[in-house]
Amino acid sequence: NIRKYKDINCLIINETELRHEMRQREGDVQKMAAILKGLINANYITVTQGKSGAFLLNDNKLPLVCPxxxxxxxxKVGSGDALLALLSVCLYSNFDENLSLFIASLAAAQSVESIGNSSPVSKVALLKTISHSLK
Known part of the structure; x- marks a missing residue:
């Protein structure tokens, strides 16, 4: 039960877990995330949605969406961990929230391209992908 945790900085949850927590098989995922964010008083909530990407809710009204x-x-095992690691470090370092989600999503994408933890997220590959993406 995620609701027992209060006043957290950043919750990262996948869509299936969110739907289970909110006991709603259908409905607007962003609205569910906003309700849960309020219930646990989180600064940020990020919902991963597999190949559809992820979105981050902060204190603004509109979610930040990343494909x-x-x-x-x-x-896909470990992709959430990769996203958590990069997103939390970026947010803690006061990176722009859109950039933080972008970098974390690239790390998660890199993570799903190998079995388990056989190869960690590569800084060189991540920087190369960021560089190519921003050109």
Missing amino acids: GFATQVVD
Whole structure:
């Protein structure tokens, strides 16, 4: 039960977990996330949606949306951990929230392209992808 945790900085949850927590199989995911964000008093809530990408809710009214970047999904286990690691560091370092979600989503995409934890997120590959994406 996620609702027992209060006053957290950033919650990262996938859409299936969110729907289970809110006990709603259907309905607007962004509205569910906003309700949960209020219930637990989180600064940020990020919902991952597989190949559809992810969105981040902050204190603004509109969510920040980032598409999925994975081109070849081998194993999705650990992709949320990769997203958590990069997103939390970026937000803590006061990076722009859109940029933070973008970098974290690229790391998650890199993570799903190998089996399990066989290859960690590569800083060089991540920087190269960011560089190519911004050209």
